[in-house]
Amino acid sequence: MILTAEKLATEIAKGTRGDTLGISVVPIPSLEAIKDGGEAAINLRLGRWFLTMRQSSETHIEPTSDGNAAENKFSKKHFVPFGETFVLHPGRFVLASTLEWIKLPTCYAAFVVGKSTLGRRGIIIETAAGVHPGFAGCLTLEIANVGEVPVKLIAGMLICQLFIHGLDGKLTAAKTMLSGQRKPRLGQIREDSILIKLKATGKR
Amino acid sequence: MSLFYSSKHKVRNIYRVIDGLLDGDFPLPSGKLALKRIRAAFTEQENKLLRAHRLKDQDSIEQIASVINVKVFQALPILGFIVRSTNVRNAFELLYPLQSLADATLQGRPQLLLSSEWDYVPFAYPQSLDDLKSFVLIGLPASEAASALLIPLSAHELGHAVWRNRGINGSAHATLQIRCEDLFAKNLAEFKKHFPDYDPTDIVNKELLPEATAQSVEYAVLHAEELFCDLFAYSLFGESYVRAFGYILSPGSGATRRPGYPTYKTRIDLIRQFAKLEGVELPDVAELSFKDETDLGNPRDRFIIKMAETSVLGIVNGLWSNIVKLLQEGNVVRPNLTETLSHLQSFKNGIPAHDPSCLGNIINAGWKFCVELQASSGNPETISDALDQLNEVLLKSIEVMEYNRRTAGK
Numbered sequence: 001m002i003l004t005a006e007k008l009a010t011e012i013a014k015g016t017r018g019d020t021l022g023i024s025v026v027p028i029p030s031l032e033a034i035k036d037g038g039e040a041a042i043n044l045r046l047g048r049w050f051l052t053m054r055q056s057s058e059t060h061i062e063p064t065s066d067g068n069a070a071e072n073k074f075s076k077k078h079f080v081p082f083g084e085t086f087v088l089h090p091g092r093f094v095l096a097s098t099l100e101w102i103k104l105p106t107c108y109a110a111f112v113v114g115k116s117t118l119g120r121r122g123i124i125i126e127t128a129a130g131v132h133p134g135f136a137g138c139l140t141l142e143i144a145n146v147g148e149v150p151v152k153l154i155a156g157m158l159i160c161q162l163f164i165h166g167l168d169g170k171l172t173a174a175k176t177m178l179s180g181q182r183k184p185r186l187g188q189i190r191e192d193s194i195l196i197k198l199k200a201t202g203k204r
Numbered sequence: 205m206s207l208f209y210s211s212k213h214k215v216r217n218i219y220r221v222i223d224g225l226l227d228g229d230f231p232l233p234s235g236k237l238a239l240k241r242i243r244a245a246f247t248e249q250e251n252k253l254l255r256a257h258r259l260k261d262q263d264s265i266e267q268i269a270s271v272i273n274v275k276v277f278q279a280l281p282i283l284g285f286i287v288r289s290t291n292v293r294n295a296f297e298l299l300y301p302l303q304s305l306a307d308a309t310l311q312g313r314p315q316l317l318l319s320s321e322w323d324y325v326p327f328a329y330p331q332s333l334d335d336l337k338s339f340v341l342i343g344l345p346a347s348e349a350a351s352a353l354l355i356p357l358s359a360h361e362l363g364h365a366v367w368r369n370r371g372i373n374g375s376a377h378a379t380l381q382i383r384c385e386d387l388f389a390k391n392l393a394e395f396k397k398h399f400p401d402y403d404p405t406d407i408v409n410k411e412l413l414p415e416a417t418a419q420s421v422e423y424a425v426l427h428a429e430e431l432f433c434d435l436f437a438y439s440l441f442g443e444s445y446v447r448a449f450g451y452i453l454s455p456g457s458g459a460t461r462r463p464g465y466p467t468y469k470t471r472i473d474l475i476r477q478f479a480k481l482e483g484v485e486l487p488d489v490a491e492l493s494f495k496d497e498t499d500l501g502n503p504r505d506r507f508i509i510k511m512a513e514t515s516v517l518g519i520v521n522g523l524w525s526n527i528v529k530l531l532q533e534g535n536v537v538r539p540n541l542t543e544t545l546s547h548l549q550s551f552k553n554g555i556p557a558h559d560p561s562c563l564g565n566i567i568n569a570g571w572k573f574c575v576e577l578q579a580s581s582g583n584p585e586t587i588s589d590a591l592d593q594l595n596e597v598l599l600k601s602i603e604v605m606e607y608n609r610r611t612a613g614k
Contacts, residue, residue: 016558024555027604048296048603077292079231082610099607101600103555136554138600179554179593182600
């Protein structure tokens with residue numbers, strides 16, 4: 001079940017008090033605003049670090065672990081001060097982070113949805129991406145402008161919503177106490193054993 | 205090429221470089237402002253050069269050409285510094301709190317530039333750069349530019365700007381001059397032992413005493429400035445300053461003595477002494493146990509340095525009083541253990557501090573956690589990874605402090 005506004009406010013208050021079974025959101029959103037708004041989601045803001053893709057001597061992205069080394073060749077980091085803008089042109093794509101650092105206890109998972117007001121202007125933000133139980137860090141947002149006019153993204157603006165839901169059953173935390181990133185990253189691609197077998201047999 | 209055209213062309217090339225840099229992204233307006241100031245200084249010289257050319261005044265052209273050469277010589281390293289200040293290897297989250305500290309402790313409207321340097325020493329450009337009078341330029345080693353735990357070292361560098369900006373250097377110099385002269389007079393026998401040629405009746409050799417005294421005063425002022433900066437950084441960051449100090453300088457070579465600097469041992473001992481007065485017992489750890497370097501160097505130099513050190517010890521209480529007054533006047537919040545421990549608990553839970561009031565508390569909590577992590581019995585790689593993760597949490601906590609202050613309208 002998706003958490004209601006009232007339940008969200010209660011769980012965030014628990015997390016803020018240091019209860020590891022609560023939901024941590026830092027900076028803390030206004031709990032009154034969550035309750036008063038009545039929405040079953042937390043509004044999150046756009047952070048200040050961006051990652052763009054750039055042209056380089058590499059010919060393509062390799063979607064296997066071999067391609068991880070070339071990550072820096074394909075990407076460029078940007079920092080935008082609060083209130084300043086990053087202009088996303090039509091057809092362009094950028095990775096960003098939420099301003100908020102989130103930590104979910106192992107009894108909750110979540111999914112991210114872009115603000116519909118931005119979606120209607122051509123800005124697509126993270127298509128219902130799942131956030132696993134125990135996640136910690138700033139959420140990486142995949143933002144694309146599929147519209148026809150450039151759009152200003154302002155560091156600190158409301159950018160997406162986080163819906164949180166409970167789990168049917170219990171998980172144990174797989175991660176260490178310290179994890180999470182404050183900047184957007186391409187992340188490491190890991191090949192699974194099935195793909196390795198398929199690639200090997202495909203050559204015969 | 206004639207002197208007029210070579211000078212004109214040098215200015216034109218500097219414009220090209222500056223204008224190219226102005227097109228870049230800047231994390232704070234101070235970088236762009238600095239570039240515009242430097243450009244304006246060259247425009248002023250260019251106008252003078254053109255006027256002299258119109259008047260066919262060759263003497264003036266030579267004079268202005270010489271000034272332009274000096275300005276180009278001075279500007280290029282600063283332009284490099286400004287370029288490096290925009291590199292994403294820097295932790296830009298640190299700019300706001302450090303600018304706030306500069307605003308609170310310096311007079312005028314200081315502009316802070318924080319950059320990463322290709323030298324393994326934190327340093328500050330003097331605030332007296334002709335064309336950038338209100339700017340404070342602080343550089344951290346490039347390899348450590350994103351390390352939040354080392355940010356207390358920037359406070360030491362900021363201390364150098366405070367030392368000049370608040371006129372402490374002038375009053376310290378006058379006091380140290382008197383104290384050194386007095387010490388040399390009281391220790392004349394020892395002086396004569398090290399300078400047997402000294403003869404007050406000989407027109408040449410009588411100068412040995414004032415020369416040695418002047419050298420001692422020069423060292424004393426330099427030592428006093430370093431100790432002031434140490435105490436200033438300690439006052440803002442507490443224990444984390446000595447931890448950062450140990451990280452960057454330990455174990456020290458112990459092989460040479462730089463006469464313009466107090467020994468590492470003296471510096472740590474002095475901070476420990478003032479911490480104790482405030483009821484804080486600094487950790488007695490290996491990385492702060494520097495070798496005593498006072499026996500290094502020749503006996504004459506050692507004597508001159510000893511006089512400098514002794515004279516400085518007489519003014520350290522005054523330096524500390526100055527710092528305490530400065531921070532009170534600037535309403536600077538000093539670190540406290542209660543908030544530090546609260547942040548520490550947040551970090552242990554894997555979340556940033558949500559209500560930090562002071563940069564020092566964040567960094568102190570970070571160092572406490574760092575010490576705990578090192579003491580744990582994990583795989584060294586896992587612990588190193590955890591320290592990297594801790595840095596992320598620290599930098600996010602610092603950003604949260606900025607966000608809270610900005611949204612509270614402070």
